[in-house]
Amino acid sequence: MEATVVQVVLAVAVITALSYLLGLVARRLGQPAVIGQMFAGIALGPSVLGQLPGDLGKALFPMAIRPYLTVVAQLALVLFLFYVGYELNRGLLRQRVQAVPLVAAAAFVVPMLLGAGSTVAFADWYAATGTPEVPHGAFVLYVAVALSITAVPVLAGIINERGLAGAMTGVVALTSAGVIDALGWLALTAAMLHGKVGGQRPWSVTLLLLLAYLLVMVVVARPALGWLRRQALASGRSAASLLPVAATFAMASAWATGAMGLHVILGAFIAGLIMPRGETGHPDPALLTAVEKAGSVLLPVFFVVSGLSTDLGALHAADLGLLVVICVAATAGKLGGGSLAARVSGLSWRESTNIGVMLNTRGLTELVVLNVGLQAGFVNGRLYTVFVLMALLTTAATGPLLTLLARRDPAPKAPELVARRRVGRSGDVHGPKVTERTVE
Numbered sequence: 001m002e003a004t005v006v007q008v009v010l011a012v013a014v015i016t017a018l019s020y021l022l023g024l025v026a027r028r029l030g031q032p033a034v035i036g037q038m039f040a041g042i043a044l045g046p047s048v049l050g051q052l053p054g055d056l057g058k059a060l061f062p063m064a065i066r067p068y069l070t071v072v073a074q075l076a077l078v079l080f081l082f083y084v085g086y087e088l089n090r091g092l093l094r095q096r097v098q099a100v101p102l103v104a105a106a107a108f109v110v111p112m113l114l115g116a117g118s119t120v121a122f123a124d125w126y127a128a129t130g131t132p133e134v135p136h137g138a139f140v141l142y143v144a145v146a147l148s149i150t151a152v153p154v155l156a157g158i159i160n161e162r163g164l165a166g167a168m169t170g171v172v173a174l175t176s177a178g179v180i181d182a183l184g185w186l187a188l189t190a191a192m193l194h195g196k197v198g199g200q201r202p203w204s205v206t207l208l209l210l211l212a213y214l215l216v217m218v219v220v221a222r223p224a225l226g227w228l229r230r231q232a233l234a235s236g237r238s239a240a241s242l243l244p245v246a247a248t249f250a251m252a253s254a255w256a257t258g259a260m261g262l263h264v265i266l267g268a269f270i271a272g273l274i275m276p277r278g279e280t281g282h283p284d285p286a287l288l289t290a291v292e293k294a295g296s297v298l299l300p301v302f303f304v305v306s307g308l309s310t311d312l313g314a315l316h317a318a319d320l321g322l323l324v325v326i327c328v329a330a331t332a333g334k335l336g337g338g339s340l341a342a343r344v345s346g347l348s349w350r351e352s353t354n355i356g357v358m359l360n361t362r363g364l365t366e367l368v369v370l371n372v373g374l375q376a377g378f379v380n381g382r383l384y385t386v387f388v389l390m391a392l393l394t395t396a397a398t399g400p401l402l403t404l405l406a407r408r409d410p411a412p413k414a415p416e417l418v419a420r421r422r423v424g425r426s427g428d429v430h431g432p433k434v435t436e437r438t439v440e
Contacts, residue, residue: 007065012072012301014060018044019300030399032157034363037300038392041307051313061308073302075251077368078268079295082250084152084181084365085272086283086291099172099345104179106341107359108148111333112187115147116140118329125322126383133377138194142378145187146370146387147330150177151363151395158361158398169351172342173358181365185269188369192262192376209260217253217274225249226276229284239284246275246291263372299364306367309374310385323386327393334360334394350405357401366391 019040026036043049050057061069119126119140132139155177164170189210193203225245232241250271257267277283339356343349370387373379379387 004065004068007062008068008072011061011065011069011304012298015040015044015300015304016297019303030403031396032154032161032363032399034151034154034157035392035396037303038306038363038367038388038395040300041303041305042310042312042388043307044304045307045310046314047307047310047312050311061304066305066308069301070305072298073305074264076295076298076302077265078250078254079247079291080153080299080364081265081268081368082246082272082275083288083291083295085269086246086275086277087152087156087272087288099342099347100175100179102345103172103338103341103355103359104176104183107150107176107334107338107356108180108183110337111148111330112144114329114333115144115326118325119143122322122325125318125325128316128318129322129383129386130380132379135194138191139378141187141191141194142373145184145191146366146373147326147333148180148187149184149362149366149369150180150334150359151361151365152177152181153365154363154395155358155361155398158358158402162402168347169354169358172347173338173355176338176355177359177361180359182273184369185266188372189262189266191378192372206260206262210257210262213256213260214270217270221249221253222274222276225274229276238286240286240290242284242287243290243294246287247294249275263376265368265372302364302371303367306371306388309371309381310388311381312385312389314382315385316382319382319386322383323389326386326390330362330390330394331360331397354402354405357398357405360394360401361398362391363395366395 019037022036022040022043023033024036026033026039044057044061046057049060126143134142152174156174159170159174193206228245229239229242233239250268253267253271253274254264255267257270258264275283335353335356337356338359339349339352342352342355347355367388370379370384370391373387374381374384
């Protein structure tokens with residue numbers, strides 16, 4: 001056991017270092033750090049390290065330590081999904097009542113329809129990658145969900161880096177992405193129930209258990225957590241002091257859904273949604289930051305666990321054709337559905353197109369869904385690799401596409417904007433930050 005611990009510590013050290021370095025490289029190239037971390041996972045897997053002489057991959061990641069790395073990765077995912085659920089700001093829905101529901105529905109349903117349709121139109125290409133271990137209907141629903149996901153944390157980073165946090169496009173895109181992910185987890189749960197992932201238990205029993213769990217979370221857990229929060233703040237402690245409580249709640253909720261035969265990440269996400277917020281409806285910044293830091297330290301391990309199942313060398317020529325089909329369906333669904341819905345809701349074509357591009361960001365959240373599918377038998381190694389490449393390509397394309405759109409259709413310099421800039425340069429008055437919506 002001591003030798004195993006030493007090997008795991010070495011592996012985590014290498015993973016953390018390479019993920020950090022490639023994350024820096026990605027940022028220098030104008031990409032979110034998660035792109036570099038995803039490449040780090042692939043590089044340490046059979047696609048790159050496994051091709052080098054000396055069996056370096058097996059020496060660094062022997063089969064004996066991989067279950068331990070998987071456990072570490074799952075713990076990091078529990079904290080990450082709790083963070084995603086807790087960060088979801090339900091109050092933002094009121095800022096654009098018409099746009100957000102319509103954009104979220106279109107950017108979720110259209111990719112799902114295209115994904116499900118692709119399994120019919122290109123059934124032979126899917127079948128060539130291997131036979132799934134679940135019923136065909138569950139497989140179709142899973143593929144539909146995999147194409148509908150948008151990565152909220154990665155998208156939030158892109159929006160902040162480009163100064164769009166206060167712009168209407170950023171608000172609508174980020175809030176819609178949160179709604180999409182919530183719908184995505186529900187659809188993924190339905191796929192798992194249909195596929196009887198929980199084992200021999202009938203899906204109706206699992207559904208009843210899930211409803212009972214949700215009732216306990218709302219009626220018992222949420223009031224108790226609210227009382228603990230009020231007691232902590234009344235005694236002068238920061239909300240960050242509730243990190244042990246939040247972590248315990250996230251792990252217990254994750255255990256509950258895992259014991260039902262679903263997946264631990266579903267419980268973690270629901271725990272984040274249930275966690276009480278401040279009086280304004282916003283999450284406590286101190287607690288949010290503490291949870292993010294706690295989960296992000298070990299999150300690179302998840303990328304490597306994903307990379308160990310990603311083997312680019314195992315792909316066949318026909319798989320590349322399927323990759324093109326999946327990328328086109330995923331991008332067309334997000335860009336087309338999201339843009340048209342935003343335009344119908346009253347936004348300009350420039351704003352609508354930017355929203356569609358942003359919603360095509362998948363990143364880490366897509367990898368989470370893919371790993372659930374791989375573990376549950378929805379996808380095999382080759383199809384899993386195709387979907388991982390799709391997640392990389394669509395996420396990496398977001399930044400360049402936003403830059404291209406900004407160059408092709410720069411914001412007009414309205415007289416009001418020019419006047420505000422002159423006032424700001426005078427040093428006498430510093431008005432509010434000019435957003436993209438102000439220009440319009």
